[in-house]
Amino acid sequence: MFLTGCSEDYKLDESFTLPTELSGPEEVAIDLQSSENIVLTWNGGANDGGVLLYSVLFDKGDGNFSEPIYTSQSDFGATRQLTLTHVILNKIAREAGLKTAETGKVKWTVxxxxxxxxxxxxxCGEILITRPAEEIPEQLYLLGSATENQGTAPVPFRKESDGIFVIYTKLSSGNIYFTDALEDGVNYTVDSSGKLIEGDEAYNVEAEENVVRLTLNFNAKTISKDLISGVRMIWGATFDVIADMQYVGNGSFKKENVNIKFVDPNDPTTNPPSWLTWVEERYYFISTINGADVCWGRGDNVSAEQPGENEPATFYELHEFAWSQWDHLWKMSHSLNKKTCTVTIETNANNMMIHSFSDVK
Structure with missing residues (x-):
């Protein structure tokens, strides 16, 4: 690769040698369905053979890395290599200002x-990137006569990650299509092979008795449908149902007048198991998806803990896992014990899927 010098002069630290040779592809034509990776490598290392940590910075072709458009740790943080997918490189190109089907340079350094x-x-290394002709939307909406509002207004998807969108909804018989803006957006539909394509012609769907989860993956140009036949909140220790959630429309599940009673070994009415020696307040949600039970629980791998007074919404965010009894639980606030309340799951609240407690009495 032809290397060019950056504009700033940096003093080398005596304890390690900075990369002087960067290697990577000179040109890449983005293929969002490709399984091949783009690999960047460099030389250098610690003088005593110890570990260095590496970050790779990307910038526009005329940038100087003072405000890089994308930064990533190297593979495993300490190897002299960064592996990129076509999806990530496409994101970098988009941040560099390249439009669909355009070709331009992106600069990188270490x-x-x-x-x-x-x-x-x-x-610095340079990569001449050609973006694909089809744009990956930054936002997405559902439209059509089969939607909950019969197509009178766009229904927003939740953006799960770059190029992947999810919506929980009910569908009647009719048609649906997708758009990336509330007004004058790019429309998308599904062709006869089931592939996502740009197009204005809606496609027909049948009515579904259950709640439908649609997942659109623009990276792979696929659409998938899952059927949600039940959602329940349960105690982790006993699996007893706290609330049998009902779908109320607009991507929300709700149950009013939920009677909360922690599982207490001294209170037989709470159905305590014989081995329980403490008051149990741990809970999570179980969703039946395509006939199988999965856990909707806490996603940060922290042991169950009670909420503080001003927890952010992310504390209550739901993530999907295989069901394991003692994983991904929350502890319920003591203020809810022996009270009634409304439990709500919003599948698209500020681009999160969260649950909440309200109307505590």
Missing amino acids: EASRGGVVRRSQE
Whole structure:
């Protein structure tokens, strides 16, 4: 690869050698369905053979990395290599200002660090990138006569990750299509092979008795449908149902007048197991999807804990896992014990899927 010098001069730290040779492809034509990776490598290392941490910075072709458009740790953080997918490189190209079907340059370089000392290589690599002709939307809406509002207004999807959108809804007999803006958006539909394509012609669907989860993956140009036949909140210790959630429309499940009683070994009415020696307040949700039970639970791998007074919405965010009894639980606030309340799951609240408690009495 032809290397060009960056505009800033950086003093080398004596404890390690900065990369002086960067290697990677000179040109890439983005193929969002490709399984091949783009690999960037470089030289350098610690003088004593120890570990260095590396970050790779990307910028526009005329940038100087003062405000990089994308930064990533190297593979495993300490290897002299970064592996990129076509999806990620497409995202970088988009951040560089390249439109669909355009070709342009993206610049990259490497920072090395050790013991709090961070230095940037004086070398830069360039990649000439050609974006695909079809744009991956940044937002998405559902329209059509089969929607909950019969197509009178766009219904927003939740953006799960770059290029992947999810919506929980009810469908009647009719047609649906998708758009990426409330007004004058790019419309998408599904062709005869089931592939997502740009197009204005809606496609027909049948009515579904159950709640439908539609997942659109623009990276792979696929659409999938899951059927949600039940959602219930249960105690982790006993599996007893706290609330049998009902779908109320607009992507929300709700149950009013829920009677909350923690599982208490001294209170037989709470159905305590014989081995229980403490008051149990741990809970999660079980959703029946395509006939199988899965866990909708906490996603941060932290042991169950009670909420503080001002927890952010992310504390109550739901993630989907295989069901394991003692994983992904929350502890319920003591203020709810022996009270009634309304439990709500919103599948698209500020681009999150969260649950909440309200109307506590």
